[in-house]
Structures are given as C-alpha cells and as structure tokens.
Amino acid sequence: MSVGESSAPKREKLRSSNSDENDAEATPQSDNDNLRIQLIEAQLRLFEVRDFAIGASARAGEMQARLTTKELELANALTMNQEKNIHIQNHAAHIARLEQALAEVESRARELVSRSAQLDRVHASTTWRLGRLLMLPVRILRRLLRRA
Amino acid sequence: MSTAAKRATPRFSIVTPVYNPPPDAFEECVRSVFSQSLGDWEWCLVDDRSPHPWVKERLLQLQAHDPRIRVFLRETNGGIVAASNDALSMAEGDFVALLDNDDVLHEHALTKVDELLRSNPLIDYVYTDEDKIDETGRHYDEFRKPKWSPQRFLSQNYCSHLSVIRRTLINEVGRFRSGFDGSQDYDLFLRVIERARIVAHLPEVLYHWRAIAGSTARAHNEKPYAFTAAMRAVQESLARQGIDADVERAEPYPFQRVVRRLTTFPKISIIIPTCGTHKQVFGVDTCLVVNAIESILSKSTYPNFEVLVVIDDHSPTEAWSSLRAIDDQRVRLVSYDKPFNFSAKCNLGVAMCDGEYVLLLNDDTEIIDDNWLEVLASYLVEPDVAMVGPMLLLEDGRIQSAGHSNTPIPHNFRTSQSANGPGEFGILAVARECSGVTGACALVRRSAYEEVGGMSLIFPKAFNDVDFAFKLLDADYRIIWTPCTRLFHFETASRPKGVESSEVELLHDRWQRKFDRDEYCRLV
Numbered sequence: 094m095s096v097g098e099s100s101a102p103k104r105e106k107l108r109s110s111n112s113d114e115n116d117a118e119a120t121p122q123s124d125n126d127n128l129r130i131q132l133i134e135a136q137l138r139l140f141e142v143r144d145f146a147i148g149a150s151a152r153a154g155e156m157q158a159r160l161t162t163k164e165l166e167l168a169n170a171l172t173m174n175q176e177k178n179i180h181i182q183n184h185a186a187h188i189a190r191l192e193q194a195l196a197e198v199e200s201r202a203r204e205l206v207s208r209s210a211q212l213d214r215v216h217a218s219t220t221w222r223l224g225r226l227l228m229l230p231v232r233i234l235r236r237l238l239r240r241a
Numbered sequence: 242m243s244t245a246a247k248r249a250t251p252r253f254s255i256v257t258p259v260y261n262p263p264p265d266a267f268e269e270c271v272r273s274v275f276s277q278s279l280g281d282w283e284w285c286l287v288d289d290r291s292p293h294p295w296v297k298e299r300l301l302q303l304q305a306h307d308p309r310i311r312v313f314l315r316e317t318n319g320g321i322v323a324a325s326n327d328a329l330s331m332a333e334g335d336f337v338a339l340l341d342n343d344d345v346l347h348e349h350a351l352t353k354v355d356e357l358l359r360s361n362p363l364i365d366y367v368y369t370d371e372d373k374i375d376e377t378g379r380h381y382d383e384f385r386k387p388k389w390s391p392q393r394f395l396s397q398n399y400c401s402h403l404s405v406i407r408r409t410l411i412n413e414v415g416r417f418r419s420g421f422d423g424s425q426d427y428d429l430f431l432r433v434i435e436r437a438r439i440v441a442h443l444p445e446v447l448y449h450w451r452a453i454a455g456s457t458a459r460a461h462n463e464k465p466y467a468f469t470a471a472m473r474a475v476q477e478s479l480a481r482q483g484i485d486a487d488v489e490r491a492e493p494y495p496f497q498r499v500v501r502r503l504t505t506f507p508k509i510s511i512i513i514p515t516c517g518t519h520k521q522v523f524g525v526d527t528c529l530v531v532n533a534i535e536s537i538l539s540k541s542t543y544p545n546f547e548v549l550v551v552i553d554d555h556s557p558t559e560a561w562s563s564l565r566a567i568d569d570q571r572v573r574l575v576s577y578d579k580p581f582n583f584s585a586k587c588n589l590g591v592a593m594c595d596g597e598y599v600l601l602l603n604d605d606t607e608i609i610d611d612n613w614l615e616v617l618a619s620y621l622v623e624p625d626v627a628m629v630g631p632m633l634l635l636e637d638g639r640i641q642s643a644g645h646s647n648t649p650i651p652h653n654f655r656t657s658q659s660a661n662g663p664g665e666f667g668i669l670a671v672a673r674e675c676s677g678v679t680g681a682c683a684l685v686r687r688s689a690y691e692e693v694g695g696m697s698l699i700f701p702k703a704f705n706d707v708d709f710a711f712k713l714l715d716a717d718y719r720i721i722w723t724p725c726t727r728l729f730h731f732e733t734a735s736r737p738k739g740v741e742s743s744e745v746e747l748l749h750d751r752w753q754r755k756f757d758r759d760e761y762c763r764l765v
Contacts, residue, residue: 136592136691143694147712151751158754 517560630678
C-alpha cells in the first residue's frame with residue numbers, strides 16, 4: 094500500500110484497546126496508538142464543546158438582536174400610536190367645535206323660524222292692516238315728494 | 242464676522258487645489274460648500290496659476306464674501322501636489338476634507354462625518370461612499386464601499402472620495418509627496434493608514450465625483466501615469482512596513498496585486514472529505530477525488546504539504562483501490578463510517594493531521610495554478626487573517642464562487658457570472674476582505690480552526706462554511722478572498738443536493754442578524 098491509511102477513532106475500538114492495556118501482552122506501539130486515538134477523540138469532543146459554547150453565544154446574540162429590533166419596533170409603534178392619538182384628539186376637538194357651531198346655527202335657525210311666524214302673525218292682524226290703511230295717504234305723499 | 246477677531250479653530254478644513262475648472266462645475270462646487278448644514282468649516286483654495294483670469298477674480302470674490310474662505314494665489318504653476326500642500330499649509334481645522342475643484346459635496350457631508358468622528362475620538366480617517374456626475378448632471382456609478390478593508394486597499398484606492406483625515410496626522414506623515422502625480426492622494430492615504438488608530442467608513446454617498454473628459458472618474462486609463470505612481474506608492478508602503486511582497490499589475494485592469502513572498506513554508510494539511518463519487522468532468526467519467534489529488538500532486542509547487550482523504554467506508558471499491566494506488570507518501574486515507582456529515586469529516590481530518598494550516602478541499606475540485614498554495618498561504622502571514630479562499634470556477638469557466646455575500650442572504654458571490662471581467666468597482670479583480678469563503682476550498686489557520694470549534698456538526702450538509710465564517714468573524718479574524726489563484730469546482734457533484742429546512746432554521750437561530758448587512762460586500 095503506497096498511501097498511509099488509518100481509521101477514524103471509535104469508542105468500541107478504544108474500549109477494546111483499553112482492555113488490551115490490562116493484558117500482559119500490550120505493546121508500546123499499541124499504547125501509542127491508544128493514546129493517539131484518545132487524543133483525536135478528545136480533540137473532536139473539544140471541537141464540539143467549543144462549537145456548542147460559541148453557538149450558544151451566537152444564539153444569545155441573535156436573541157438580543159431580535160429583542161432590540163422588537164424594542165425598536167415597539168418604541169416606533171408607541172410613537173406612532175401617540176401621534177395617532179394626538180391626531181384623533183385633534184380631530185375630536187375639531188368635530189366638537191363643528192358640532193357646537195352647528196348647534197348654534199340650528200338654534201339661530203329655530204329662532205328665525207319663530208320670529209318669522211311671529212312677524213307673519215303681526216302682518217295678518219287687524220291692527221296692522223288698520224294702521225297701514227291709516228298711513229296710506231302719508232305713503233302716497235312721500236312717494237310724490239320723492240318723484241318731485 | 243470680523244476677520245481681525247481671533248478665529249476659533251474650525252472643525253473642518255476643506256482643501257481644494259484649483260486649476261482651470263469648468264466654470265459651471267466650479268460654481269456647483271462652491272454652492273455645495275456653502276450649502277453645508279454644518280457651518281464649522283474653512284475652505285482653503287489655492288489657485289495653481291490658472292491661465293483663465295476669471296478663476297483668480299472669482300476666488301478673490303469668494304474670499305471677500307465669506308471670512309471662512311481662504312485663498313492663496315500661486316505665482317507659478319506647481320502641479321497638484323504643490324498646490325495641495327499649499328492648501329494644507331493654510332489649513333487650521335481639526336480635520337481636513339479633500340475636495341476637487343469640480344466635484345460636489347452632499348449638503349450634509351460634514352455634518353454626518355462630524356457625527357461619526359464624535360462617536361469615537363480615536364478615528365483618524367473617515368471615508369464615505371461616492372457616485373459620479375456626468376456633463377448633464379446625471380448621477381451614476383454609485384459606489385457602495387466596503388467597511389475598512391486593508392487588503393483591498395493595497396490593490397486599489399477604493400476609499401478615495403470623500404476622505405476626511407485628522408490634520409495633525411497629515412502633517413505627521415509629511416503631506417502630499419511629489420513624484421506621485423495622479424495618485425498623490427493614494428500615496429497620502431497609504432501613509433496615513435499606516436499610523437491611523439481607526440479608519441472608519443461612513444456608508445452614505447456624500448461625494449459626487451464629476452466625470453469629464455480627461456478625468457480619472459471617466460476612465461482609469463485616462464491617466465496611465467497615475468497607475469504607475471499608484472504601484473510605486475504601494476511598493477513603498479509595503480517596504481515601510483517591512484512586508485516582503487511582489488506588487489504586480491492586475492492585467493488588464495488598473496489595479497495592483499500584492500502577493501507576499503513566503504520566507505517559511507508552514508505545513509499545509511489538505512483535507513478532502515469524499516465518498517468516492519464519479520462524474521463526467523470535461524466529458525470524461527472521472528473519480529472526483531482521484532482527479533483532485535492527481536491535480537494537487539502534479540501541479541503544486543509548495544514544498545510542505547500532505548493530503549488527508551476522509552473517505553466513507555461504504556465508498557465504491559474502485560475508489561478505494563484508485564486511492565490506494567496513488568504512489569505518494571504525502572497522501573493518507575482516513576476511513577469514515579458514520580452517516581454523511583461534511584462537518585464531522587472535516588473535523589476528523591483536522592484532528593488527524595498536524596499541519597499548521599489546514600486546507601478544506603472538496604473532492605470535486607481541480608487545481609489550475611502551480612503556485613496556488615503559495616498564494617493562499619501568503620495571506621495567512623498576517624496573524625489576524627484566519628481563512629483564505631480562491632476564485633472557484635465552474636467547468637465552463639464561469640464563476641462558481643467569488644467568496645460569500647450575506648446580502649440579502651448568505652450565498653456564493655457572483656455564481657454563474659463571467660469570470661472575464663473586473664466586476665463592479667474591481668470587486669472580482671482584487672484580493673479583499675469578505676464575510677466568508679466557500680468550504681469547497683478554504684485555507685484556514687489551524688489555531689483559528691480549533692479556537693472556534695471547527696465546523697459545526699449541526700450543519701451536516703449546508704451552511705457549515707457560512708457558520709464557520711461567522712464564527713471566525715465574531716472572533717475578530719479577517720477572511721480574505723483572492724482572485725490571484727483559481728480552481729475548478731464541479732459543484733455539488735459529490736454529495737446530496739438540496740438544503741434541509743432544519744439547517745436553514747439553525748443558521749437563522751445563530752446568525753440572522755448578519756443577513757442583508759454584509760459590510761464587506763454591499764453590492765446587490
């Protein structure tokens with residue numbers, strides 16, 4: 094075989110190697126192989142542990158980033174809500190002012206109708222008619238004077 | 242304001258050498274300075290004896306109009322370096338902003354730079370994004386620059402406009418130097434960054450560079466002497482820093498390529514995970530891993546490397562026998578008997594090798610350049626560089642990967658695009674910092690690999706390289722992508738295709754905050 098060849102470390106293999114260690118026939122070469130396998134396995138475990146820790150830290154960072162984003166979104170939403178509330182309050186105040194103005198207009202209109210009816214009654218009264226009859230010569234004279 | 246009254250030191254000195262600018266362009270330049278939203282500036286204008294008499298008259302008129310404007314009229318024409326240095330001599334501001342006499346500043350340029358400078362008092366140099374304006378006033382070529390990228394800066398003066406530098410530092414490094422005409426600013430920046438405590442990027446277009454006939458903005462070959470000066474400036478910068486490197490022109494582009502010379506050759510362990518797949522390569526049925534190893538052994542000139550093939554137990558017998566037949570002591574086989582997990586295979590290879598550097602290599606690759614290992618290893622001379630990746634090409638010569646980009650989501654940058662161009666703003670023509678390189682070919686400093694826990698086993702198929710790169714970046718390492726060496730990558734021929742949704746979710750769980758904000762590659 095021209096190329097070097099080896100197997101990935103296996104726990105089964107490691108266990109059998111350990112049992113060999115207890116045998117009187119264990120050789121320095123097999124001890125070395127054993128140690129080498131243990132070393133590689135330890136290194137692989139170390140990779141996993143480090144990745145786990147870094148991964149956990151990354152996830153924490155991610156959660157923090159998402160929390161910050163949410164907080165910003167919430168703050169923005171609150172600001173927008175406040176602005177909307179102010180807008181609504183302004184609208185409500187405007188509507189209240191319009192309603193008050195409308196009530197005033199309606200009240201004036203009612204008063205106008207009432208006064209108009211009162212006037213109609215005056216015009217229809219005998220007193221008013223007699224008065225106009227009595228004043229007729231005066232009105233004619235006034236017109237003539239104006240023409241002159 | 243009385244000119245006799247003692248002036249407070251301004252925050253910014255805008256420095257502008259003037260020589261026969263187009264009148265309309267100069268007036269636009271003037272308007273842009275006067276419309277700055279921050280008023281704490283002085284403008285140092287030096288007329289380099291412009292032949293047109295209106296220039297002198299206009300400058301004196303401006304000086305009379307605003308006490309913040311300081312004008313010096315040179316009696317002889319001394320060229321841009323002399324005029325710029327005269328302007329620097331007049332400057333009294335804390336920071337110097339360089340403005341050409343026909344260019345335009347964004348109205349909030351100084352305000353925004355000031356905000357950034359106040360955020361960190363250690364910042365000595367700020368550069369911003371820029372675009373160009375043509376004769377009709379149209380804006381184009383918006384250059385969304387990377388964050389401070391020292392490797393890229395050695396290849397091109399990408400910082401350019403707008404540059405704002407602490408005045409004391411400019412004086413310390415000796416201002417502009419004659420003999421670098423056309424690249425005098427690049428030469429100055431190189432000397433400045435050698436001493437700057439922090440170089441900061443402001444990612445907004447705050448400078449509009451006018452492109453008119455004869456200007457460098459129009460085309461780099463308008464001023465060929467400028468390129469020669471740029472190369473010399475880089476060579477001198479490297480020499481000052483004691484860096485032994487070759488500076489070559491990145492033909493046919495107007496950029497430099499800087500490749501450090503190796504004085505030692507640390508052992509490189511090339512890890513090739515494989516399951517002995519066959520595929521048609523260049524029309525021939527090929528055992529991918531054998532092809533990859535043969536190309537490594539036949540081409541590589543690097544004197545100190547080994548190859549570890551991490552091969553699945555269940556791989557075809559033919560593959561095993563072909564590998565065993567390779568007559569080279571540098572090649573070792575490591576059998577792998579677990580379900581497919583690319584990360585686990587890489588980690589196993591690294592654990593079983595003893596190289597100072599490890600090179601992760603897919604079996605569906607083929608070496609093109611003899612000096613590929615030398616080129617890749619040269620970047621790891623810098624101790625904060627943890628990983629380097631080359632340009633990877635598809636079988637038909639198009640790009641397979643030019644590094645990673647995270648915008649909008651992590652992906653191989655410029656996949657399937659032509660490899661025969663410099664890319665936007667030279668991004669494909671120069672070595673540069675990036676957010677990751679594909680695990681198909683990545684040279685990694687072993688200590689960094691171990692420090693971040695290697696490839697994560699939770700990503701058995703996809704994204705293991707993306708996750709790995711993020712881990713390195715989080716540990717404050719730099720990752721370099723280089724076009725200075727190329728490999729073929731006959732993509733995804735050797736392992737299950739497709740992406741597991743669980744891997745996507747896991748990547749989001751760890752790194753979603755990094756998506757869509759790749760600071761090294763802001764091109765879309």
